[in-house]
Amino acid sequence: MKEIKHYINGQYVGSVSGKLFNNVNPANGKVISKVHEAGREEVDAAVQAAKAALSGPWGKLTVDQRSAILHKVAAGINARFDEFLEAECLDTGKPKSMASHIDIPRGAANFSVFADMVKNVPAESFEMSTPDGTGAINYAVRRPKGVIGVISPWNLPLLLMTWKVGPALACGNTVVVKPSEETPTTTALLGEVMKEAGVPDGVFNVVHGFGGDSAGAFLTEHPLVDGFTFTGETRTGEVIMKSAAKGIRDISLELGGKNAGLVFADCDMDKAIEGTLRSAFVNCGQVCLGTERVYVERSIFDEFVARLKVGAEELRVGPPDDPNANMGPLVSLRHREKVLSYYQKAVDDGATVITGGGVPDMPNEFAGGAWVQPTIWTGLADDSAVVTDEIFGPCCHIRPFDTEEEAIELANSLPYGLASAIWSENITRAHRVAGQVDAGIVWVNSWFLRDLRTSFGGSKQSGIGREGGVHSLEFYTEMKNICIKL
Numbered sequence: 001m002k003e004i005k006h007y008i009n010g011q012y013v014g015s016v017s018g019k020l021f022n023n024v025n026p027a028n029g030k031v032i033s034k035v036h037e038a039g040r041e042e043v044d045a046a047v048q049a050a051k052a053a054l055s056g057p058w059g060k061l062t063v064d065q066r067s068a069i070l071h072k073v074a075a076g077i078n079a080r081f082d083e084f085l086e087a088e089c090l091d092t093g094k095p096k097s098m099a100s101h102i103d104i105p106r107g108a109a110n111f112s113v114f115a116d117m118v119k120n121v122p123a124e125s126f127e128m129s130t131p132d133g134t135g136a137i138n139y140a141v142r143r144p145k146g147v148i149g150v151i152s153p154w155n156l157p158l159l160l161m162t163w164k165v166g167p168a169l170a171c172g173n174t175v176v177v178k179p180s181e182e183t184p185t186t187t188a189l190l191g192e193v194m195k196e197a198g199v200p201d202g203v204f205n206v207v208h209g210f211g212g213d214s215a216g217a218f219l220t221e222h223p224l225v226d227g228f229t230f231t232g233e234t235r236t237g238e239v240i241m242k243s244a245a246k247g248i249r250d251i252s253l254e255l256g257g258k259n260a261g262l263v264f265a266d267c268d269m270d271k272a273i274e275g276t277l278r279s280a281f282v283n284c285g286q287v288c289l290g291t292e293r294v295y296v297e298r299s300i301f302d303e304f305v306a307r308l309k310v311g312a313e314e315l316r317v318g319p320p321d322d323p324n325a326n327m328g329p330l331v332s333l334r335h336r337e338k339v340l341s342y343y344q345k346a347v348d349d350g351a352t353v354i355t356g357g358g359v360p361d362m363p364n365e366f367a368g369g370a371w372v373q374p375t376i377w378t379g380l381a382d383d384s385a386v387v388t389d390e391i392f393g394p395c396c397h398i399r400p401f402d403t404e405e406e407a408i409e410l411a412n413s414l415p416y417g418l419a420s421a422i423w424s425e426n427i428t429r430a431h432r433v434a435g436q437v438d439a440g441i442v443w444v445n446s447w448f449l450r451d452l453r454t455s456f457g458g459s460k461q462s463g464i465g466r467e468g469g470v471h472s473l474e475f476y477t478e479m480k481n482i483c484i485k486l
């Protein structure tokens, strides 16, 4: 059986403790590989390697040289596209048709986009007057922040990890990555690509393991890490924030959401149905930006519910290799337990189950997989946990509203503020509502569409800070102000 090792200082190494954990294929419940679990010793070795590499050859490269290497990393991922695709789909169970369009290409683009962007960072420079009349030149330069701890989730493993590693390296930092224990393979594979691309040893390091009392916590507790970038659940973000406070380390947190879709009677119904279907069910509902709360203007409520039901029932649930599958399994049986507990809670709370609510019949070879049905409910109270908690499964609750003010109030009623989608053909309304919804990103008549140069992040309990474009470059650098008296 294949073993997945840490990647430290340019070498694949196992854990001294010999502790291994299973990496399971969620489509059939079978063990794909054994993964080494890092103890404090491996995490320390990775952080020390990253610290040393800051002042090694990596620290001496010009921006152009770093950029050229990162383009080679992007090319390296593309050259091994099928290998990355196979690994990502085995770990997550997601359809290859999706991962080949989103996960792997974006994984490569996260290097090439930031490799270009870092060459065009605007500079600050001012001529100033001085009391003696000689004047001064005051300018600021950006320096790498140092060693960045990258902790990433399992839902879009390569995409979300490289979204952080790409800009961090482009800015001259070094990284220690702790991928999710559910999806270690593509991050492990990236070590080979880094080596082939000429990234010096120690610049990119990977340690595997779990969160609390394991590799994740050991990394956030390590005093030599200069900043943390984390994507995952809000509660985990709180824990990481506490660790980062020790030593006053900077953090960027991309956290959970319970996103609202607002569907107005003046929408283009076809677009609203298509967009809501994607936002609720793509990646088996395991997208932080997905819509789990749908609010629909009362005059079109019945039609919307009926059409969304038809769309959900047309979705094909199947394994990664099925070219017609729209949805794979959830990431694990453990996560399925959580999702199914909400399916049950919805019934207990008096929901009308419009469709789904259970486990689909799958052929024998997939019987051990983490499958669930796409599910739609109506009729729940606003304070039901099904409506207030992030479920992170293929499901949504639909509720009617009567006025624009009510729709905005409902959208803003939870402590999350990650994303929102507005469906309306009235451009004035769209601007007005977009301005009032508390969310880091608001889509109008679309979903999941974003130029990588723009900001990304959540408000309220959905995160701290923004990444994307110049905002990533801000997080991954420190400004140094230099003033020269003439």
Ligand code: NAD
Pocket (backbone or CB within 6 Å): 151, 152, 153, 154, 155, 160, 178, 179, 180, 181, 209, 210, 211, 212, 213, 215, 216, 217, 220, 231, 232, 233, 234, 236, 237, 239, 240, 253, 254, 255, 256, 257, 287, 288, 390, 392, 418, 458, 462, 463
């Ligand atoms: P999670 O918080 O359970 O785990 C994320 C990562 O943190 C994993 O690598 C895990 O091992 C690690 N971790 C867990 N506890 C830790 C600790 N105490 N110290 C250090 N590391 C720890 O999240 P998940 O279940 O992997 O991912 C799903 C969550 O991620 C959802 O809430 C989703 O909304 C969120 N998410 C947010 C965004 C965003 O951009 N805002 C994007 C994707 C996913």
